[in-house]
Every structure is written in C-alpha cells, then in structure tokens.
Amino acid sequence: MNYYKDLSQEALIKRRDMLEEKLEIYKAQNLALNMSRGKPCTEQLEISNDMFQYMGKTDITQELDYRNYGLLDGTRAAKTLFANILEVDASEVIVGGNSSLILMYDTIIKAMLLGNNDSDKPWVKEKKVKFLCPSPGYDRHFSICESLGIEMITIGMNAYGPDMDEVERLVKEDSCIKGIWCVPKYSNPTGITYSDEVVDRLASMETAAKDFRIFWDNAYVIHHLYSEHDRLKNILAACKTYNHPNRAYLFASTSKVTFPGAGISCIAGSEANMDFIRSQMSVQTIGANKLNMAMHTDFLKDMDFVAEHMEEHAALIRPKFEIVYKAFDKCLGEKNIAIWNKPKGGYFINLDLMPGTAKAVDQLAKSLGLVLTPAGATFPYSKDPRDMNIRIAPTYPSLEELKLAMEVLCACIEYVCLNKILDND
C-alpha cells in the first residue's frame, strides 16, 4: 500500500470523499455500460459479411450434396480447416455446429451416462465424479460441471498454467477425478499461455482414472492481439508421445473468427476417440450443417487468409485492450490495490484486487450502470476464495463507452479499496 501509506489519514478521507462525489456524478448519468461477456463488437462482425455471398454458391455437390443428409463428421474442407488451426490430422477432427460449448457438454453428459472409450463403467456409477478447475477460469465450463453434478476442485493458476504439482498429486491419488478444464492459450481470463513444461506434465502425468480426459478448449488458438504470438505446445502430439493418446479432447470454433452465433466448431483427438464419438453421434444426428461449413471454408480459403482475417480482428480490438491498460496504469498504477496482465491475445484482461473487495466493486459498478462479469464467476460455484478477481471483457463496447466504463470502474475500485484501507487502520 505504498501510495496510500505516504498519505495522512486526513488526506485519505479527503480522497475517499472526492471519489464519492465522482461516483454520485456517474450515478446521475444513468449509464448503461456492459462489459460482462467476451463478445465481439459489431465492427468485428462486419469483416466477415463477405462470407454471405458464398452461401450455396460453390460446388456444394462435389463431395456429396451438402444440402442433403450425410457426412456425419463434417465436410472435408471444414475438417482440414480445423486440422490446420489445431495442428492435428483431418482424420482427428469432427466438425460440429455453431457452438463448441455444446460439444463439450455433450461429451461429458455422454461420459456420465455411458462412460468414454477407456471407461470400465459409466461415470455416474462412480461414488463421485470430480473435475479439476484451474481458476480463475471460464465460467461456462464450471456451469457444465455444476449442472451435471460433477464436483469441482479449484486449482490455482500461475503464469505458466495450472499449479501442476497440485494437479499431479490429485489425479494420481483420486480415481474419481475424471477431467480437467483447460483454456491453454490466451487463457480465459488470465491471458497466459501454458508453458511447454505444463503441456508435457499434463500429457505424461500418472492418473488414477484410466479414463481421465483433458478438456482442451483452445478457444483463442489464433486470436492474437500483437504481431508477437504466444506459442502453445501440441497437446495431442504430447499425449501420443507419453502413451496416453486418448487423454485430450481438443475444441475450437470460429465463433470469434466469423460470427459468434453462426460459426462452426470442432472436437478433435485421437482416432480412437473420434471413432468412439462418431459411433455415438450416429445415433444423435445426421451431422451438422454442411452448407454453413462450406460457406465458412470458401470464405476463409486458407491459413494465410485466416491469419490476415485475425489481424483485422486484432486491429479492431487491440485499441480497446490498450484503453484498459492506460486507464489502469493511470488510475491504479503504484497504488498497490490491483494487479492486471497485458495478454498478447484472447478476449480478457485479468484484474486482481485487494482481497475481499471484488464483490463490492462489482456491486458498486452495477449500481452505477456498469455491468461486469459477476465477481466470483471465474471460480467454481462462483466462489472466489479471496474475493479478489475481476474479468475485464473490453471487446464489445465502443471506444468511447469503454473509456467511460474504465473511468467508472477505476473510481469504484479505488473507492472500495480506500474504504477497506481506512477500515483496517
């Protein structure tokens, strides 16, 4: 608390009162600012509108009539696109509809009821089913576990990924632990990319459950913000190296490449895993929308085009990340009440406040018309043990809205923290 330490009690109270006035002024403005989700902005959607011209216009009958039934696991071109994105073989890819989340949910609910291809029995027949949840993490992963009755174990995150000592210790001794959630690149929300050592340890570790699975949600695999990219070791290759070829399920989608509500998605993994999933899928569906796949692959052409396209996204959202950094540097820098990261990709900035203040900041912001991702949402059961984490999602608001939102947020943070400091004195 260096900055405030140099101030007298009187000066601190004065500053708190000044902030209170500032908050009153914001309140009077009836603001309606929303930074709750990692949602692309309208300008980002516009850059994919050229895709529409390809709907039904290409040779949709070369492989099989894409309008009709057939091709359970997707078109050849869509499998190739995701194979290139995830650096796996096209035979290791199954293409889904507009949501990779539903592929994750589906994979887990089927394992619960039926087991996976390495299970002796359905997961639901175990005493308990547990998942490791590196946190802060993605709230929707945790909601899947909660809704399916899976016990979540919070694992700390550091600059290299999950706390691997803890992960290794737990999976080795507890056969009820069936999975771990990972957003390995430009992690949601901490922005870090797993180190090679973390990937190797995940792939090689000894697990008590032989049907243990890594849910490798590579949601931001090509979502760089700067020309210098983070590099992520290939988990599927690592799992093969360490003789656990079936351990990892990989997920990706074009939700933040083309359209969040109308993209294509995939699950990838060993051929044994894919064969097993295909055999179950054949009971569920005749396969996802192939016309949408063709529209996507015709528009996205090749990996060079994809890279250029992602640079267009970056050009639109990088200034937003920088507004956040600038506001934090200016308003919170040297006050020692918050730390934040500056990720090289992804959709989030991770903000850690003084312990015990995140919920209060969230509530105060909300009362002023600024909606954040609910404090705690980035932890299992929405319980941030130290009540300090806030996920900043800067992509959706306009530049002007975001500047104002950051002013409001910084004032809220400082006000809540200052009160805490004064209370503690």
Added chain:
Amino acid sequence: MNYYKDLSQEALIKRRDMLEEKLEIYKAQNLALNMSRGKPCTEQLEISNDMFQYMGKTDITQELDYRNYGLLDGTRAAKTLFANILEVDASEVIVGGNSSLILMYDTIIKAMLLGNNDSDKPWVKEKKVKFLCPSPGYDRHFSICESLGIEMITIGMNAYGPDMDEVERLVKEDSCIKGIWCVPKYSNPTGITYSDEVVDRLASMETAAKDFRIFWDNAYVIHHLYSEHDRLKNILAACKTYNHPNRAYLFASTSKVTFPGAGISCIAGSEANMDFIRSQMSVQTIGANKLNMAMHTDFLKDMDFVAEHMEEHAALIRPKFEIVYKAFDKCLGEKNIAIWNKPKGGYFINLDLMPGTAKAVDQLAKSLGLVLTPAGATFPYSKDPRDMNIRIAPTYPSLEELKLAMEVLCACIEYVCLNKILDND
C-alpha cells in the same frame, strides 16, 4: 394364398424357375439401387435454392444482431413459423439447429441423468427405464433408446395409431415406463395418422410415472401428397384439457421442407417444459444458428407460401409413390403374399409380407444390388417378431431407377414367398 392355390404344384415350380431366371438377369446387370432412407431427391432440394439469396441480406439486426451471441431459444420469426406449423403458441417453442433428432436425444439423455421437471429423481436412478415403441416405427427413435440403455416395449400399430388398450394397461401399472415414441401424422412407416380418439386417450390416460412423456415427432406434419390432407388432433391442447400439460414434447423440422442437412428444427410444449429446457440449455449453448433461422423464415414467408412449397415437393414425389403402388398392384395384387398402404402424406409405404419372409427378401434384394431399409429396422432391437415388415422409401431414386427397383423387389418378394409356399406344401 388364393392366386397360387389355383395353380398346380408343377405350375408353381415353373413360375419359381421363371423368377429365378429373372433374378439371374438382374444379377448380371450389377445394379446399384438404394431405397434405404427417407431422403429427398435432388429435384426437391432445388426448389429451396432461392433461399440462399436471403443469407445475411435481411435486417439481421432488428431484434438483436443475429450474427452475435444471444436469443437462446431462437428468433421471433422462427418461433412463429414452428408455432404455426404445430398449432401452438410461439412461447411454447424452442428453435434448434439442423436436426430435430438431436433435440430428442438431448431431451432424453438429460432426463436420464437429471430427470425432467416432473421427476423426483433422475431416470437413471430408477430400477429400469422403459419406453413404449409403437411398431413398425422409426428406427432412429429405437436407436436412441438402445444406445442410452432404455428398455423398449413393442406396441402394435393399427389404422388409428398405437394399440391404446395395451398402452393404457402398461403405463398404468409400470412406473418404469417413462415415455412413448409417436410419429402421429403420416406415420413412419405405416403412413397412418392418429385418430382423435387415440390422441385423447394418450393425453388423458393414467400413468404410474408422473414424469411420463410423449415424444410426438411430427416429422411429416405438413408433408401431404394429395390435396386431401389427413387431420391430426392437437396433442398439446389435449394434454392441457386433461390436466397433463407437461406430458407431450412436440418436434418438427424443415429437413423435408428445405434442406435435410441444413434446416432448422424445434421442440415445443407447455411453458413449464420450455422454461425447464431453456434453463438447462443455457448451460449447453448460446443458442442455435440465427442466421440460418433468418434465411429460412425470410424464404418461407408465411403459411400460404409454405403450403405452396409443400405442394411443389408433393408434385415431385407423388409420381414415385404411384410407381410403387402400380408395381405392387400389378405384380403382387391378388397373390395374397403382401399387403401395403397408400398413405396421403409422409415419406414411406409400409409393406407387410407373408410372415417369415422379410429378411430373406431384404437379403436377396441386397445380393442383386437393391438396398432397402434393413428388414426388422422398424422394430425395437431390429427384431420384427413376425419377420414380415419392409419399409419402402421411394423419394430418393429417379423415376427410372425406381421402376427398375420395384421390378427387382417384386421379383424378390414373389420368389421368396413362392419358395415358402412350396416348402410348406
């Protein structure tokens, strides 16, 4: 066996030999004819190609930006379309992706693991879970049950629907019976439409399981072949009348209206059911592809347009149904070895042969290059207790292919049946 009864043993053998020669000739032709699935033909796909022009071209931002996340249960226009098709309220509809089958699977697997909104416990916690399967019925319904470990009880089908005496008796005494599969209009494969009495009895019957559900797969609700339409009583209204508002889940899709591989689908039912499903769905997905919904509803405009569009389909496939009738009348008429129906809609003709001959006919046809829906597939566990049912799916082949296929099929049927008659003599 009137026709053959008038023939001498010698004449029968002569006819059998003649058929054998005929089959040899077909065999030499190396035919490749496929009538296995109820699959629209290419000409049917062509009549929806105008839809492509609407992709992304309409006001996709009026309700919410259809390109972005949001609208979990579908666009207003898509809900209205299915509400009109199923004669329910738009608030009673949730719109899905390109497969209604996946909605059925999903509803059942979630009930297995979590129960439905009227359950005391997950279905998987019951001693056993059983479904009633009016048969012949739709093989993919039965595959869902089989894959999820649900015991299937075969129920006879008659001209008015399932054998309701049997249905009522079973559901009243056995609380493990959690559901019944119904294709109530232009039924797959028997072509009949449930009578008002059957609908009323399904809606009003006493069930031992309070969380019992009717899976009302109205796949052919607007799929008429002739100007005279079958009329189906509204199951949801009936369930409300009899104070079982949550009993029925209704399903429909545009798979055989626009494109089988790229349509839109829905589940419908009471608002309590829909609220429950929405609450579970919110964990799985951000909702199905809204751009595809908008493309569909812009193209399909209103129910008058839909009716005209379905008449275009009928004009293309009616001649195919009539080729089948003509061939059966000519080759099998008065021989008393087969009976078949002439449905007023749907995708199938139901053919019942002499008991104990269907598998042999299927195998013989296959050996000559004619692939049928596998004999038995229309029954639970693929076991037709009397081995007599064959599902004829006439829509996909061309008129010429279909004529040839029917010649081959009729020869196979007569040959197998004649052998059986000769063996029995």
